[in-house]
Amino acid sequence: MASDTGGMDVTVVGGGVIGLTSAIALAEDGHRVRVVSRDAADRTTSAVAGGLCWPYRIRPFERAVRWSVRSFEVLAALAERPQETGARMVTGTMTRAAGDGPDDGRALDGAGDELAAWYAAVPGLRRATAAELPEGDASGWRARTPLVDMPAHLRYLERRLTAAGGTVERHGVASLTEAGRSADVVVNCSGLGARELVPDPDVHPVQGQLVVVENPGIEEWLVSADAGAAETTYVLPQPYGVVLGGTARENAWSREPDPAVAEAIVARCARRFPELAGARVLAHKVGLRPARPAVRLAVEPLPDGTPCVHNYGHGGAGVTVSWGCADEVLRHVRALRDL
Numbered sequence: 001m002a003s004d005t006g007g008m009d010v011t012v013v014g015g016g017v018i019g020l021t022s023a024i025a026l027a028e029d030g031h032r033v034r035v036v037s038r039d040a041a042d043r044t045t046s047a048v049a050g051g052l053c054w055p056y057r058i059r060p061f062e063r064a065v066r067w068s069v070r071s072f073e074v075l076a077a078l079a080e081r082p083q084e085t086g087a088r089m090v091t092g093t094m095t096r097a098a099g100d101g102p103d104d105g106r107a108l109d110g111a112g113d114e115l116a117a118w119y120a121a122v123p124g125l126r127r128a129t130a131a132e133l134p135e136g137d138a139s140g141w142r143a144r145t146p147l148v149d150m151p152a153h154l155r156y157l158e159r160r161l162t163a164a165g166g167t168v169e170r171h172g173v174a175s176l177t178e179a180g181r182s183a184d185v186v187v188n189c190s191g192l193g194a195r196e197l198v199p200d201p202d203v204h205p206v207q208g209q210l211v212v213v214e215n216p217g218i219e220e221w222l223v224s225a226d227a228g229a230a231e232t233t234y235v236l237p238q239p240y241g242v243v244l245g246g247t248a249r250e251n252a253w254s255r256e257p258d259p260a261v262a263e264a265i266v267a268r269c270a271r272r273f274p275e276l277a278g279a280r281v282l283a284h285k286v287g288l289r290p291a292r293p294a295v296r297l298a299v300e301p302l303p304d305g306t307p308c309v310h311n312y313g314h315g316g317a318g319v320t321v322s323w324g325c326a327d328e329v330l331r332h333v334r335a336l337r338d339l
């Protein structure tokens with residue numbers, strides 16, 4: 001129950017990037033926070049993420065851009081301590097292939113584009129010159145953005161939560177009501193798990209496959225993405241190897257890497273960086289993005305009356321929006337306390 005100091009007992013369901021950042025925001029604000037997670041952090045979708053801070057496959061755009069801009073600020077500050085936090089600032093290029101969809105060109109001018117506010121907010125972002133574009137790409141943006149080593153970042157988030165007095169328990173819950181039994185508030189950050197827990201049939205997987213290879217000397221990131229396409233090309237230099245991507249298969253549930261898909265990913269990336277063709281493969285990864293027509297970040301009472309702040313459905317941009325969403329969760333919990 002809310003104590004004299006104003007802190008609430010909060011149970012956060014989910015120990016991926018969304019649950020941990022929400023839990024930290026709450027614990028550092030003086031609430032007593034317990035995270036319940038069925039999976040260890042390194043077994044979550046968050047651990048698979050390439051870790052680029054850029055809004056991709058997430059709706060609604062306006063809120064997503066606001067959350068992304070806030071996360072950019074936080075991650076850029078964390079990037080001053082990369083060894084500790086897993087975040088670094090890395091320069092790269094976001095490109096679009098020639099003739100890639102009806103909004104080609106217009107989108108990259110920013111005008112009329114849903115992401116225009118993002119382009120305006122990223123410090124130093126500018127159009128790529130022809131010399132900076134890989135062959136086959138018509139236009140692109142150059143920017144220095146946070147690139148996060150997710151396994152390291154999740155370990156940092158858990159340490160930071162514990163230092164703020166929060167706890168993490170490893171077990172599943174059968175319902176949000178069960179999770180909230182001894183809490184004033186439940187925060188639901190269960191990602192794809194929300195499909196059963198809420199239950200919310202709008203949440204569905206968008207499967208993504210990645211290949212990690214030894215770095216032949218690549219220092220910048222490159223993403224060539226078409227918002228609706230099932231295949232993208234990305235090359236993200238991480239301390240543990242270069243992450244090559246990727247795929248986006250709607251409603252595919254398998255977590256098994258497909259060797260033919262992996263081969264196609266390496267071939268696509270090697271067309272942009274020929275030195276990747278022979279790079280030694282270090283790992284294959286598959287993750288299921290928790291997609292939803294729109295992120296659900298809102299308060300709803302559970303059947304027993306306990307308030308629940310839902311924070312799930314972040315699709316392909318959970319890392320990018322995590323800290324912005326955590327701020328909004330904190331505002332909701334403060335408002336519930338002050339009722």
Ligand SMILES: Cc1cc2nc3c(=O)[nH]c(=O)nc-3n(C[C@H](O)[C@H](O)[C@H](O)COP(=O)(O)OP(=O)(O)OC[C@H]3O[C@@H](n4cnc5c(N)ncnc54)[C@H](O)[C@@H]3O)c2cc1C
Nearest residue numbers: 015016038039046050051052173191193208287318319320
């Ligand atoms: C290949 C790939 C690349 C990606 N690249 C990027 C990128 O570069 N940048 C970016 O911003 N995003 C990226 N993403 C998207 C990002 O990974 C997700 O949006 C993000 O991880 C979602 O975080 P989450 O915490 O909501 O979900 P998850 O990480 O899946 O965590 C869900 C948590 O809920 C728990 N849970 C679920 N059900 C229950 C239950 N019943 N009881 C208890 N616990 C439960 C799970 O155990 C887990 O702890 C990528 C995704 C993929 C697949």
